[in-house]
Amino acid sequence: MATAAVGTAEDRTISRKVGQPPTRTKCPAPFLLKTYELLELEEEEENYSEKNKVVSWNEEGTGFVVWSPAEFSELMLPKYFKHNNFSSFIRQLNTYGFKKVASKRWEFSHEKFKRGSKHLLGKITRKKSDPSAFPAYLKPCDQILAAKEGNNISLQLLMEENHNLRKERLELEMQIAHFKTLETKLMECLSQYVGNQHNKVRRLF
Amino acid sequence: MATAAVGTAEDRTISRKVGQPPTRTKCPAPFLLKTYELLELEEEEENYSEKNKVVSWNEEGTGFVVWSPAEFSELMLPKYFKHNNFSSFIRQLNTYGFKKVASKRWEFSHEKFKRGSKHLLGKITRKKSDPSAFPAYLKPCDQILAAKEGNNISLQLLMEENHNLRKERLELEMQIAHFKTLETKLMECLSQYVGNQHNKVRRLF
DNA sequence: GGGAATATTCCC
DNA sequence: GGGAATATTCCC
Numbered sequence: 001m002a003t004a005a006v007g008t009a010e011d012r013t014i015s016r017k018v019g020q021p022p023t024r025t026k027c028p029a030p031f032l033l034k035t036y037e038l039l040e041l042e043e044e045e046e047n048y049s050e051k052n053k054v055v056s057w058n059e060e061g062t063g064f065v066v067w068s069p070a071e072f073s074e075l076m077l078p079k080y081f082k083h084n085n086f087s088s089f090i091r092q093l094n095t096y097g098f099k100k101v102a103s104k105r106w107e108f109s110h111e112k113f114k115r116g117s118k119h120l121l122g123k124i125t126r127k128k129s130d131p132s133a134f135p136a137y138l139k140p141c142d143q144i145l146a147a148k149e150g151n152n153i154s155l156q157l158l159m160e161e162n163h164n165l166r167k168e169r170l171e172l173e174m175q176i177a178h179f180k181t182l183e184t185k186l187m188e189c190l191s192q193y194v195g196n197q198h199n200k201v202r203r204l205f
Numbered sequence: 206m207a208t209a210a211v212g213t214a215e216d217r218t219i220s221r222k223v224g225q226p227p228t229r230t231k232c233p234a235p236f237l238l239k240t241y242e243l244l245e246l247e248e249e250e251e252n253y254s255e256k257n258k259v260v261s262w263n264e265e266g267t268g269f270v271v272w273s274p275a276e277f278s279e280l281m282l283p284k285y286f287k288h289n290n291f292s293s294f295i296r297q298l299n300t301y302g303f304k305k306v307a308s309k310r311w312e313f314s315h316e317k318f319k320r321g322s323k324h325l326l327g328k329i330t331r332k333k334s335d336p337s338a339f340p341a342y343l344k345p346c347d348q349i350l351a352a353k354e355g356n357n358i359s360l361q362l363l364m365e366e367n368h369n370l371r372k373e374r375l376e377l378e379m380q381i382a383h384f385k386t387l388e389t390k391l392m393e394c395l396s397q398y399v400g401n402q403h404n405k406v407r408r409l410f
Numbered sequence: 411g412g413g414a415a416t417a418t419t420c421c422c
Numbered sequence: 423g424g425g426a427a428t429a430t431t432c433c434c
Contacts, residue, residue, distance in 0.1 A: 030431095053256035065346045067420070081417080082287040082430080088418050094423055095416090126416080127424085165370035179384035186391040193398035288431080294431050299411055300429090306423070330417080331411085331428080 028121035031092050032113070034080040036121060039064055042076055061116060063101055063109030095126055233326035236297050239285040241323060244269055247281055266321060268306055268314030300331055 004092040098108045112120040278291040315324040
């Protein structure tokens, strides 16, 4: 079991003196603190070892390099997190705005994540998912976006679009119903040729 | 490291025949499957042990009892989950709608969580976060109309519905793409049996 | 018990 | 790289 101690945003809010709403000082998110400590502790450990480096700060201390993702994932991640997946680690880095800064090696950096600057970690925040911004494939039509920019989203427009979307949905569902009918017919037909049951044909696909 | 294999709702959607929007069959959420298997495996194991029971189905098999939360948390939870906290386990039970059904012991039940009825697990769903805020998905018109009457159409609500509709559309389009692929394969296959060209087979339908 | 934040996973 | 679902944590 990892020593994980996950915190919420709330309990990370330290209101220095029942502070100003804008001037809140946060202690770092668990992920950032753990990653920072991982670097400090593991780098120190590696100084005493004869093995190749697995992970370390880069030369300038402006980022860090995972020299061996395999060993890093297998040996170090479980010591700090509840998993051993490199991709989950990367996902977290992206969530907190780290950038991959080299093409040939796993080097990441973040403006506020530097060697010797633990106090900056509290200023790193998770990227917002911006509830008003939809993913590309779900992006509202240009009309809506245009209206939004003008701070003038038309309710009428939205309702109209929703109406159209429901209509589209119905059409798509009808298409699917048609496909299902067709599939059944094809299956039956094929069954005759195969001289076999519907289900046996199905196994072909 | 636990053997955890967490799935999303998406990959749990088994479209039996790339089915109707309402008729989706889901395989159980990882949490439910693991809890069910925990009960089966650990109960079996305890039959061979001389120790007191830690966890088991209740007498009727309509629920289960954690006889020793301490041992349960320390010994069993880590085998199935990425933690050893009883409260996190309880949180998940609540998320999936389980009820505590005894005051003097940790006994929980859920209508669709019964001994010998593994097939029912797929019918258990996570509880929605806020039915009053995001029902646009299921009852768009009612919500919108109600809000309209109150002269209080929520823009957020509309955009939420808009978002969900787009998502649905994408899913339907993916189903259709799948059907098209299937149809092509079936046609090709049939062509071989008919000893003829694609187009000739098509005339059959 | 459940809201909400962060973590982990899976998918595009 | 990031959206979104589930998992885990923390709080009320």
